[in-house]
Amino acid sequence: MRLKLDKKKVIAIIGIFVVGLIFGVGTLIFKGIIPLEIASLEKYKQAQAEKKSHEIGPLLNLEEIxxxxxxxxxxxxxITIEGTNDxxxxxxxxxxxxxxDRTIAVLASKQINDVKTTEGHLLIKEELIHEMxxxxxxxxxxxxxxxFIYSF
Known part of the structure; x- marks a missing residue:
């Protein structure tokens, strides 16, 4: 026995399914179960703005390395090191x-591919902060x- 559905019923069923799917995904995003890249980007921008708004700490210039x-x-x-307070x-x-000495050790452990990209600079910066x-x-x-100059 075949069920016969007309086009209006099929469209209505598909429409209900799509609306339910959108509602379900929206709920998961709202509850934070599914991370939303836009929200992460906004948090990142906010963190950067807060970082810039803080007072500049004392600066220590290291000699050329x-x-x-x-x-x-x-x-x-x-390199200049920014301290947390006076x-x-x-x-x-x-x-x-x-x-x-620690800075030299960290930098000498890097390969040319590690230093020639912006991402590499950021990773080196984070590693130096951690090590220092x-x-x-x-x-x-x-x-x-x-x-920051490198040569092959």
């Missing part, structure tokens, strides 16, 4: 030689590249 890259190539850079400036200055904070007990707020 030139390293041989792992696998060949040379990197020449000048007290951190003194502690960073006291540990400058250790911060410089291990030495300075979280006194480093940011690492700023004043100069």
């Amino acid at each position: 030139i390293v041989n890259l792992d696998g060949g190539g040379i990197l020449k850079t000048e 007290k951190s400036a003194e502690r960073l200055k006291e540990k400058e030689v250790f911060l410089r 904070n291990e030495i300075s007990k979280d006194d480093v707020k940011d690492v700023l590249f004043r100069n």
Whole structure:
């Protein structure tokens, strides 16, 4: 036995299904079960704006650093370290030689492909902040590249 559906009923069933699907997905996004890239982008922009709005911490300039890259190539850079507060400036200055040594070790472990992209710069920056904070007990707020030149 065959069921005979006319076009109006088929369209109505499909319409109800689509509306239900949209409602269900919308509910999952609203509850945060399904992440929405736009929401993540907005949170990222908000975090960046908050970061920029904070006061600039004390700055410590490291002397020029030139390293041989792992696998060949040379990197020449000048770095400024931003401290978290005025007290951190003194502690960073006291540990400058250790911060410089750790910076050289991190940079020398990189390959040319790690340093030639913007993404690579950001990853190096994050690694330097992490490594420097291990030495300075979280006194480093940011690492700023004043100069970043590489050669094969």
